[in-house]
Amino acid sequence: MSEQVNNLVTALRFFIQISLELVVLFIGITFLVSLILQYVSPERVQSALKGKRLGLGNIVAAVFGGVTPFCSCSAVPMLMGLLELGVPFGVAMSFLIASPLGVFNPVVLSLFGTLLGRRVLVLYIVTTFIAAVLAGIILDALGLAKYVKDVRIIGALQNSEKGGPVTLKERIKTAAQNAVGLFRQMVPYLLVGVAIGSFIYGFVPASFLVRIAGPHNPFAIPVAAAIGVPLYVRTETMIPVGFAMIQKGVSVGAIMALTIGGAGASIPELSMLAGVFKRRLWIAYIITMFLIATIIGYLFNFLVSAG
Helix, strand or coil, rough: CHHHEEEEHHHHHHHHHHHHHHHHHHHHHHHHHHHCCCCCHHHHHHHHHHHHCCCCHHHHHHHHHHCCCCCCHHHHHHHHHHHHHCCHHHHHHHHHHHHCCCCCCCCHHHHHHHHCCHHHHHHHHHHHHHHHHHHHHHHHHCHHHHHHHCCCCCCCHHHHHHCCCCCCCHHHHHHHHHHHHHHHHHHHHHHHHHHHHHHHHHHCHHHHHHHHCCCCCCHHHHHHHHHHHCCCCHHHHHHHHHHHHHHCCCCHHHHHHHHHHHHHCCCCHHHCCCCCCHHHHHHHHHHHHHHHHHHHHHHHHHHHHHH
16 A cells, blocks of 8 residues: 555656646747747748758758757647748658657767667667658658647747737737637646556566566567657656666667657657647557657667677
């Protein structure tokens, strides 16, 4: 009984902590995006990310997303801002996938290099970057852009046409209104996701992951990828955990699958994306992140063992 109480307390603490963190992150980042986009020419952003030839915009978006310190949830308002500016759907998706994985994030890379070694570091950069670029291109080629809901973060074009805000004070007021308005739309999805993640965090023992993701399980990598999806973990948080699990016998590939699944498609993010994506695109995104995590996991096991 006392163990269940402790688990409940742990889950509640996690719920409160993550809810507060996400509320601040979501409103703050939405505010900043809305404010910045009032100064940015939609044509300039669209041109920079679209590029001159196929795939260049995806590469630029993956680089931009890879260096930003956003978790999967805080990348969602950025995605919406890009789409509102007219950035191609596939390009915006490359950003969404690359951002939470921290492909070029100095903090993530330093942790990888220190705990898991240079070989793992280089493999992580190369594989996740290529995956983000290709995934954006493929999702766009499949014609999934039409399954984005009409949810707006800003009204930059409308503001400019109507002689919108001129002073900084007026721009700040507009950005704040946009941030609060979008938050009201998204908060139910966010809280449901955090509640599910909190239950898993409080009541699913860590030993469970080690038991099913060990080297003797041929399905350890896809299982780890599937488990990673419900978890709300930043890549920076997962790396030290992964290091400890590797010491207990979990394969590097399983850790990569767990890390990518958890960072790139957590339940809180998926809950928020349900307010942005229609069902078919939402399911396609989940499958995409699962496949990315699984394929990269197997590649890690093959390449690391080969070395």
